[in-house]
Amino acid sequence: MGKKIFLFPGQASQYIGMTKDLCNEFSVARQTMEEANDALSMDLSNLCFSGDIQELTKTENAQPAILAASVASYRVYMEEIGQPADFAAGHSLGEISALVCAGAMNYTEALKLVRQRGRYMQEAVALGDGAMAAVTNMEIADVEKLCLDLSSPGNTVVISNYNSPKQVVISGHKKAVQQAEEALLKIGAHVTYLKVSAPFHSPLMKPAAEKLQKDLRSMTFDNMTMTIISNAFAQPYKGPEEITDLLTRQITYPVQWEASIRYLKARGVDFAFEMGPGAVLNRLMKNIEPAITVYPFGLPEEVRQVKGEMAVSANPMTLISRSLGMAVSTQNHNWDEEAYKAGVVTPYKQIEAIQQKFEQSETAPQKEDLEEVLRLLVVIMETKQTSPAEQKERIEQILEESGLTEIFPHADDLIQNKVLS
Known part of the structure; x- marks a missing residue:
């Protein structure tokens, strides 16, 4: 499979019932929606699953709903598939979803931000x-x-x-x-x-852009784990220092989606995964670059289809990529920011460095390299306060999917650092 991109839909993709089936089948999706409920102090899940479409379509509701649905899909992908992408792009609101999934923005803060973004947009022009x-x-x-x-x-x-x-x-x-x-x-x-319910990406949104800019300036952003394409210019972000400016411009600038896709095709992207509700971006792709295959990834049957088509022969690199996926999808219960950076962010980057080392050298990792990856994953799960039972289940899943159970037959030993000491 060639270079991959994650695509994130924007507003107008919402529909009653979105993420319901995904949440019924995958606990990480359910946890993602529950996080949104807590962050926004509202039952966003119920609104998405069985609410009123007019209420869901209100900009201040639709934006956090689509963000939550998109992040839920991404986390399911990382847990079930685990193969990272080279690029990410989001249509309008979806650009923020992309930034969250690339690790540049905190999910909880982003939910609050897009709810305000929706309110600012609606307030800029009367309903x-x-x-x-x-x-x-x-x-x-x-x-x-x-x-x-x-x-x-x-x-x-x-x-x-x-x-x-x-x-x-x-x-x-x-x-x-x-x-x-x-x-x-x-x-x-x-x-x-x-x-x-508002005229997005037009000069009428200037008051909303000014308010959003103030909110963005109060936020802290991290480095991105994927190359993110900006809506306003159809070019990659150079770094987190551009987030405030580009997301502000996006409010009043037109979305350059066709130019973004052509940019990506020119850089070797052959496959895309649409993370979130609907298949709008899939349909658009067929009219822009039909040679890029798009896999919708918002329903359980779509997850199973992708998993089947992307199944790879067991190998050590699968263990590394699946460990990265598990690190992302495991729910966090530790809100100590310093502990999180030391015990989650730093070891995650160390696993990424190991992956890049062997991808670039085209050599196979040895047992001691895999032991280090698993040790770092255990550190991440311990920091996230994952229960020992869940740690064991996730380690066993990784070993089974990578075909390395015989090399590491005792998941309990891995968790207790007996093999990794």
Whole structure:
């Protein structure tokens, strides 16, 4: 399999029932949704599973809901598949999901941030005064010209999403969007309104961008474990120091999705995994770079399909990649920030360094290298205050999937550091 990318959907992907089946089958998904409930002091799970679609579609609810669903899918992937990706990209809101899964943003803080982001966006334009609509069957240059001709002070419409060669999204004042719709229909375009409650990625969002920037400036960001592509410029983040600026610009800038996918294809990406509800990004990919295969990853049957297709022969590198996956997906019960950095972040990076060493040298790790990886994983689980029973279960799963049970037959010894001492 060639280079891989994780794709994270944006708003309008929500639907009643999302993540319900995933949570029923995978405890890590259930734990992820429970974390969101606690962080937001609301029953987000119930809203996603069986709530009212109008309530879920409200921007302040849809954004944390899609973020939580996306992180849940990613954690299931890391627990069940464990093979890291080279890149990550998210459509609009999905860019924040990508940053969370790349380790640059804290999940709990991100949930609170996107809830505020949704509120700021909704407050920027009164409910019912803004709209967004997808436009197909029309040359993009013609849509750009029409928006420019129709816009006037207090009645603005712009292209907010360059989704594919066949689709753009227009955004702005509801009246202006309706006028654009009428004009577009007359010249043969297809126009479909989106399930959103504010005109995202338009100049009308400037007040929201200013408020979000203040929140972002108060946050702390970490280095990214994957290369993240920015919506605003279709280029990679250079580092965490760019997060505040790029996420602020994203609020008023159009989403350069087509350009982002073309950038990734040019760098050798052949496979993508859509983490979260729906398959919108899969459909867009078919119109941009159909040679890139996209695997939806939001339902249990999709998890099983990917697991079957990505099954690899047992080898030591599988143990390393699965250990990284387990380190990410194991629930944390330790909120001591210093202890977490020392006992989770540092050993995780050490495992990554071991993986990179052998990938670059194309040599096979020896038993002592694998012992070190498992020792570091035990340190991570101990720091996260994982129970001994769960530690044993996870170690046994890794050994079974990597075909190395015969080399390390006693998981209890590994956990107690008897073999690893």
